[in-house]
Amino acid sequence: MDLKKEILDLKKEKKAVILAHFYQIPEVQDIADFIGDSLQLAQKTMQLKEDLIIFAGVYFMAETVKILNPNKRIIIPDKNAGCSLVDDVDINKVKELISRYPDHVVVTYVNSSAILKTMSYIICTSSNAFKIINSIPKDKGIIFLPDKNLGKYLSSVTGRNMVIYEGSCIVHEQFSLEKIIMLKDKHRNAKIIAHPECEDVILKIADFIGSTSALLDFVSKDTSNEYIVATEPGIIHQMRKKCENKVFIPAPPNDSTCACNECRYMKMITLDKILHSLEKEEYEVTLSSEILEKAKVPLLRMMEIS
Ligand code: SF4
Structure with missing residues (x-):
């Protein structure tokens, strides 16, 4: 059976909800009930009636959801999805x-x-x-x-x-100023947009600085057609969905032949692991009552x- 259909059927049967962060791979973003940055996801979980939450993101985010919803079952599909x-x-x-x-x-x-x-x-x-x-x-x-x-x-x-x-x-401190300037030379009309976790030298040349949701909001309202995006490139999937005719170029990192700078932790979550997490209801996030309080x-x- 189609993996996506299997996930959606099982999710319905178990009355679960899938939340995904903007930095997840596109296939995961596309099967989620809600997509957002960490604040939006945390706020969303407090409004949910469902008790089983599959959290497609990294561990500290799933922990945050657990702290805010101590009586719900919070499942992360890969417990090794950490954060530097x-x-x-x-x-x-x-x-x-x-x-x-x-x-x-x-x-x-x-x-x-x-x-x-x-x-x-x-x-x-x-x-x-x-x-x-x-x-x-x-x-x-x-x-x-x-x-x-x-x-x-x-x-x-x-x-x-x-x-x-x-x-x-590790993602935001690796953007290369030199390579971004070279890109800007090639794409003269592109605006540089950056997350505030980037180094000072990158922020100084940015046309706009904001959280992932603020960056998304900015490109959907701004009149330019091209952007160099200095944050984890997962967000570009939503940018392209919102602004089909605009061009988004991931800002390149320093030491890599790769053109973008992906978070290896965020990319650990896959559709197979989401299906597994729904089937087995693992890996559940647990914290002591003292830490929760x-x-x-x-x-x-x-x-x-x-
Ligand atoms: S991009 Fe990855 S490593 Fe960087 S803060 Fe987010 S989860 Fe952590």
Whole structure:
């Protein structure tokens, strides 16, 4: 039987819902009930009646959904779908930072483990980070975890001094300035659009900076016809669907013969694995009740402000 039909039939039989992040492969995006960035997906799950959620994305996102929906069963089709930004954080270094700046407010990017969330005052995503930072009283210092590029960008647009953790995403820190400039030379009318997790040098030449959903929104309203896209290229599938006549060129990475910069973790989720996850109802995301309770507090603070 056709794999897609098998998934859809089983999903219906089990009354499950499939959520997919914008960075998933096109076939996975196309069978999902809802597609979005991490904030949109987290908000969506809180409105769902269904108890079985198949989450096509990376592990920290599935954990976030579990924290917000502790009574639902959250299944990730590949439990090894991690994230460099999350995995490289040294919790002891974070503890050290927090004890060195005890009066600072800890703001943590949603791309973080559940443990890191428990150590935070409030969470932010790239869509709402500006609002979240501005909600913190001006006389308060801020510790920003764990993405250094997003932290530096936020510090520059809000004018706030921040103590920033030195983490980064392997995808967004690898874009090549030189290759992007060469592309721009070839495509003079193309606008460069970039995610704020990119390095400063890339953001400086960008015509527009925003979260994945903001980038999608921008290209659908903007009058240009060509874009160089400096974020994970999975989003280009939705851009092409929304704007059939426009041209989207993935920004190239530094050390590769490949023309785009894919997240290997996001691409671990396949249709076969989704079918398996529906059949066996694995791999279920589980967290201790203590972590669930503690991590929910900063997430709900973010939700209220969003
Ligand atoms: S794109 Fe970067 S931040 Fe997002 S899941 Fe992949 S490694 Fe993590």
